[in-house]
Amino acid sequence: MVRMKSVTAVVALAFLTAGCSGGGSESTEPAPSVAEAATTEAAAVDSGPPAADDIATLDGVAYASLTGDAAAGKSAFMQCRTCHVVDPGMNRTGPSLANIVGHEAGSVAGFNYTEATADSGIIWTEEKLFQFLEKPQRVIPKTKMIF
Structure with missing residues (x-):
């Protein structure tokens, strides 16, 4: 139950931060232009994927700086349920997310992962x-x- 809450909280936080671009208009810094944003993203793509232990995000938001909202997480997870479940041993289009934190990417039994996922070397943390x-x-x- 605790692991399910952790996964739900992670999903909720991801949706909440992805859905907002930093909040209100009180910032004094100008927003980056479309060209600047494209250049930054292209640089991130050109440099390859982050290391398995690298947790830096594209927008610079640190997971540790966020606070959870279980109700929002439950609501946000509804979109994930299209492909995933949190019941052990049940895979859909995506693998079961039961107890995923602390396990290696590509290791859920019975799910056909891409070679890239299976060989990523990632241990899932929040x-x-x-x-x-x-x-x-x-x-x-x-x-x-895809998301």
């Missing part, structure tokens, strides 16, 4: 999941995960 959910193809190029 922070790594947060980074992965921001842009799965950045963290594991050629993963089947």
Whole structure:
């Protein structure tokens, strides 16, 4: 039950931070231009995926700086339920997320992972999941995960 809450919290935090671009308009710094944003993202793609133990996000938000909201996480996870469940041993289009924190990527029994995911060397932590959910193809190029 605790692990399910952790996964739900991670998913909720990912949705909440992905859904907002930093909040209100009180910032005095100008927003980056489309060209600057494209250049920054291209540089991230050109440098390859982050190391298995690297948890830096594209937008610079640190997982540890966020606070959880279980109700929002439960609501946000509804979108994930299209492909995933938290019941052990039940895979859908995506693998079961039961007890995923602390396990190696590509290790859920009975799920057909891409070679890229199975060979990624990633051990799922809440922070790594947060980074992965921001842009799965950045963290594991050629993963089947689309989001």
